[in-house]
Amino acid sequence: MPSKHTFLICTRDIDENGVFLDEPGNTTYLKVPAEKREYSSRDAISKERWTRAVVAAADGEEDEITGSTGDILFFVHGYNNDIKTVLWRTRVLQDSLAAQGWNGLVVGFDWPSANSTLNYLEDRYDASRVSHRLVEEGLQIVVDAQFPVDPKVSSCTINLHLLGHSTGAYVIMEAFANASKKGELFRKPWRIAQVAFIGADVSSEALNFNSDWAAPMYERIFRLTNYSNKFDKVLGVSNMKRLGTSPRAGRIGLPLEIPAKAVNVDCSEYFKTKDPAQSKFTGTFNHSWHIGDPVFALDLALTLEGDIDREAIPTRRHDQGNLHLLAGQSRPEYQVGWNEDRSVTD
Template sequence: MFIVTNREVNEAKHDAAGAFGDKPMAGANSLRLAEASRKGKKWHIDILPDTLTPELASKVNLDAEQKHFASAYVARKLLSLCSGGGDASKGKNLLLYVHGFNNDMNDILERAEQLEKNYGVEVLCFSWPANGGGLQGVLSYKSDKRDALVSLGALDRVFEKMSDFLAEFNQQYVAELEAKAEAKFGGNSEAWDRYFAKEVNKKCPFTVNLMLHSMGNYLFKHLLGSSTYTANRLLFDNVVMVAADANNQGHAQWVDKIQFRNRLYITINENDMALRASRLKMGEQQHARLGHYLRRLDAQNAIYVDVTHMAHIGDSHAYFEGDALENAKVRTFFNKVLNGESGERTAKFDVARNVYRL
């Protein structure tokens, strides 16, 4: 599993608590990459060097005599994993996971591992300093909101790097494929298009999706409103906003800016205890949270999904894991949307509220 982070890192440490710090790195947009592997019940962390060693470069078929950055290593590893090493039947869809408030690295890795196991995806985790700065309660919540705002540029760079690598990967292959299509079907445009579409899918049979949980949505909201936001190219098949700890009021203004190929989902649990608590922590200036409020659901490009009264949901803030998965409809929904498919087809639509119920 790979992690991209703007946390301070310690390359000499290999445990999650030691390798990742609780504060942002110096330089607002700085990023580091790490590889995490399970060693029994614990996680082993390797912070990747900014510039690849010849050994790491050779592992992903890069010229060991040239200078390469860690991002090139991670991109090639992920592309190989997601494409099944050339065997599409063994491939996985890629999920960029942005976590929420008050998460330490062990919690984040455990959750990311469960996402991989439950939904068969390959997870790339963006981790920002969401540990509350060692504080508790209201102070911790306010500290994490400040760290989320500091992390905007870093998340923007993640989107931009992902987009650049996917474009580079596709550009080379598309040029080769166009030449083959022209040689085979130069005089038959219909056959040319059919051949091209079929062969492209063979080479890149996976989808790229984004899951934002809790305060990860607050970070995303402010990135979309930032004048420095540049990574606005079409990147994700599905964007899934789970238990969004952002204002319901006025959310359409930024949600309608989000680009995607297939669907944008916003899930809601009116009984979400964590979102109720987050509203109380900030007092009256904290408006109703998007992830637990069934009014003013007015974004034009969003599909709202209400899970409030479903079995095994209760007051859960993370109803994509744990007991909630005993509900087959919930498991099926998340399995589809986190893999780039449409998840609302069998749901009932409440026209008055503009929301689907599974």
Template sequence: MFCGNGKPCQTACIGSKGDWQMALFFSRRTYNSQKKKFTNNPSAVTRYVNITEQTPDGDIRKGSIVSQDDWLELVRQDGGDNGVLIYVHGFNTSQKDMLDRMAKIEAGLKSNGYKGAVIAFDWPSDGTIFTYDRDRSDAKKVAPHLVGDGILPLLSMSPKPKINLIAHSMGALVVLRAFSDFGDSAGSGNEVWGTEQVMFASGDVDSTWLEKGAWGSLVLKQRSKRFTNYYSGRDRVLALSDGVINGGRDRVGHEGMPKLTAKGHWDIYCNEQYLRDVPKAKQTITYSHRWWFDNDGFYEDLALTIGGDDDAQDMPTRRKTNITDLALLT
């Protein structure tokens, strides 16, 4: 296969359904050049990918691996001057699933006025429920490249774009580990590097890590202007992660953060939105963990959060509760 410019194309062929749009991501999966596809194994290098076409039936995506400089320019052309949102996927996510969900995120945000670029960090999840420990190990192994090969190069662009992150499930672990591996000197010049808005949805990390003064809270405080944690007690995947896989340690996406949290860190309780918008027939174990990607109200709130102008307590998509948490209810 060849790129449009006639050069040999190292192509990612991923099945996909839905409306077509260009997709930009950087991947730490190994690339098999003979089969022209990515594997589920960790790679020794980061590859920058531009998906440029798909078959008429939408079942196959094709594109090319490009240089970092060319990829950064593509991000700019895709709206990067208006901001960049990096999607960090979770456990049990194939590259196809990652691309499908990134497309949903972009469509949902743009329908609510977002004008920036949406890209993704593609880490080597096996895409199966039976490899939780391996996915967790791989997530830790490649996490630094989210910052070193993604955030920092983006921040080196001129003009410097505003960087936001949305992490789902185990993607929250990737973000925390990535942030903790870089000091202030990693930024360009004498500037302290950082992001604008960081958001977790169904975050699969220990809730205690987000207590004020704990390591997770500290790195988020240092590297972002505001942190928003969307959580649901109806998340049956995280209920299993709480009680079986992680020895009873509460997950922040299931129970929320501890009572004592840092200033600018917000818990968004989403039970009522889930119960109202998801029919009972769809309230399965798996969908209770992924329903965010199909919820218009979630995207409305996400767009307001990324905008950064509204006070967390005054957003029209939220309601006050009888505790300090806010409730998503659109």
């Protein structure tokens, strides 16, 4: 059953009135009631209470094949996101994935981001400053719950996933790169199951197989799925605030030379059919249409579950070796019974 609260990790500074600012500050763990439309320091709880609540909300029935007991998707937003937007997107992701049959928990990772397109470069700098906390103060506490120091403490087995939107992809890559330098966490036997990028504001070439920047991420994950859209104007080279940076993965897709664990899903054809007037979204439509879209939600749900090979997910069409997002599809009719194990009887 979905939690009545929304869980987030916030790395923004706090003013004297308990309001979160657009500058980096201490890490705050939040449990936000469903009726609230924005959060403040009054929604903070201790790290220990937050960890117990998140693990309990994600913990489900044990999968007899994988042994896992739940899923947590950490959602990392992009630049130009205020408090209300971060909360709305975290909740819509939770609801849209649940509507497609995914039983996990979405947790928001909120980093300092101003509600202004003029703050692009400052936001990116702030993203780099706090990125390490995604691993050290987010993923690590769930990892510690799975590998407790005290043998008397019961452990759990939860699949961890990451979703980065826009600059959120940059935060994720920076987080792995920074964490790999510290060693303690990387010595533990953990893995991130699925990483997905939407509208990724990182260079396409930065994700190739020999990229020093991407290497720490690739080392720790099972799969990277990059959702690209050639109609993403926000990521276009003509966008002057981006200072003519190299072609972005969220627009042109992954480079030709990528690790076997990386795959690109081109959403361009599907996006052409989308009417903003009939869509649920916030922000610039061509850059943020994914959050609230049922076709994307189903594809992401099937990706996070990992039960179906990336080449066989029904929401994808093959064309000359490329994968394209496909509308009008649903889960396989008999998928719910595929894990049934029956003994031979007379």
